[in-house]
Amino acid sequence: MFTCVGYATEAADQPLRPFSFERRDPGPRDVRIDIQYCGVCHSDLHQARNEWQNTLYPCLPGHEIVGRVSAVGSAVTKFKVGDFAGVGCLVDSCRNCPSCAEGLENYCEKGQTFTYNSEDKVSGGLTFGGYSQAVVVDEGFTLKIPANLDLKAVAPLLCAGITTFSPLKHWKVGPGQRVGVVGLGGLGHMGVKLAHAMGARVALFTTSPNKAEDARRLGAEEVIVSRDPAAMAAQAGSFDFILDTVAAEHDINALLNCLKRDATLCQVGAPDKPLSTNVFGLIFKRRNFAGSLIGGIAETQEMLDFCGQHGITADIEMIRMEEIETAFDRMQRSDVKYRFVIDMASMPAAA
Ligand code: NAP
Ligand code: ZN
Ligand code: ZN
Numbered sequence: 001m002f003t004c005v006g007y008a009t010e011a012a013d014q015p016l017r018p019f020s021f022e023r024r025d026p027g028p029r030d031v032r033i034d035i036q037y038c039g040v041c042h043s044d045l046h047q048a049r050n051e052w053q054n055t056l057y058p059c060l061p062g063h064e065i066v067g068r069v070s071a072v073g074s075a076v077t078k079f080k081v082g083d084f085a086g087v088g089c090l091v092d093s094c095r096n097c098p099s100c101a102e103g104l105e106n107y108c109e110k111g112q113t114f115t116y117n118s119e120d121k122v123s124g125g126l127t128f129g130g131y132s133q134a135v136v137v138d139e140g141f142t143l144k145i146p147a148n149l150d151l152k153a154v155a156p157l158l159c160a161g162i163t164t165f166s167p168l169k170h171w172k173v174g175p176g177q178r179v180g181v182v183g184l185g186g187l188g189h190m191g192v193k194l195a196h197a198m199g200a201r202v203a204l205f206t207t208s209p210n211k212a213e214d215a216r217r218l219g220a221e222e223v224i225v226s227r228d229p230a231a232m233a234a235q236a237g238s239f240d241f242i243l244d245t246v247a248a249e250h251d252i253n254a255l256l257n258c259l260k261r262d263a264t265l266c267q268v269g270a271p272d273k274p275l276s277t278n279v280f281g282l283i284f285k286r287r288n289f290a291g292s293l294i295g296g297i298a299e300t301q302e303m304l305d306f307c308g309q310h311g312i313t314a315d316i317e318m319i320r321m322e323e324i325e326t327a328f329d330r331m332q333r334s335d336v337k338y339r340f341v342i343d344m345a346s347m348p349a350a351a
Pocket of ligand 1: 041182208249267269271292
């Protein structure tokens with residue numbers, strides 16, 4: 001065991017603050033990564049503040065992790081000390097259920113182990129995430145980082161990248177299609193970049209008209225203000241696919257109405273309150289309202305390699321660890337361009 005310092009919270013109404021805890025030394029298949037950067041996902045905020053009412057405290061968030069390998073177990077083949085490595089939202093799964101057998105560890109039927117807020121089936125206790133100095137992970141749940149990409153801007157790919165890449169692939173987004181991305185935050189800006197790189201014609205649905213110029217720079221050809229009923233009505237029946245990344249309650253029916261017959265709106269944003277659906281919007285055009293959870297490990301590597309080939313990373317704003325609560329508050333107000341990333345060199349040496 002070794003002592004690790006991170007930032008954790010003990011309760012929904014408490015801020016994140018320095019926290020010391022123990023991590024296991026690497027077992028035969030484990031990789032120890034000294035964390036250099038960790039992205040700040042809206043899920044970290046939902047979880048720290050118990051908005052989904054399933055938080056296990058103490059809660060130490062962070063699942064967009066990149067850093068340098070500082071130790072490897074005797075059976076590790078993927079990395080050597082000094083290599084760069086990444087970890088996303090998953091650190092373990094059962095590895096033999098039908099979903100795991102298909103490489104869909106994200107949908108493990110026996111219960112996947114998330115990078116934080118899960119029971120740690122290897123070390124006991126809870127898993128603690130990337131707002132910390134180091135992490136120890138089975139090499140099967142680690143990712144290789146394309147050498148040509150800027151490491152700190154790669155961090156958000158580990159959640160925001162794969163969460164948008166996976167549904168875009170699953171619903172076969174590509175040339176000749178009109179694709180909508182809803183919300184220009186961490187996930188949304190990756191969705192715009194990735195759908196554009198896959199060859200689709202991308203439109204951004206936003207509540208922030210002042211993000212229009214950025215959206216065009218990121219790859220959107222159109223920007224639609226979702227709070228303008230006339231602008232929304234004008235899009236009726238015209239989209240092949242819509243990816244909704246919104247983190248709060250919003251009108252899903254106006255978006256469903258934008259889909260063509262048989263088309264799909266995939267929800268990846270995870271508001272704490274149910275979204276109310278008018279079934280007639282589905283029935284009359286046989287539309288689909290779907291969801292998607294991050295992605296499997298092999299697909300996450302495929303996404304990173306795709307980003308390497310296309311030179312895609314996140315647009316980031318670096319913060320110091322002690323600025324996390326300010327970052328959460330700004331994220332809550334949709335004021336982030338377009339992902340906060342924590343510089344782990346700012347972590348205090350001791351809690
Ligand atoms: P984020 O950076 O805060 O972005 C969310 C964006 O949604 C905002 O920037 C804003 O964009 C829009 N928005 C916010 N409030 C809104 C409202 N009331 N009505 C309409 N639009 C609103 O968050 P994120 O990190 O991208 O995460 C987004 C959601 O995805 C969170 O709920 C998170 O937990 C979830 N998530 C899900 C998965 C999964 O596997 N399914 C994985 C990761 C995250 P505009 O300013 O452009 O309107
Ligand atoms: Zn996330
Ligand atoms: Zn499984």
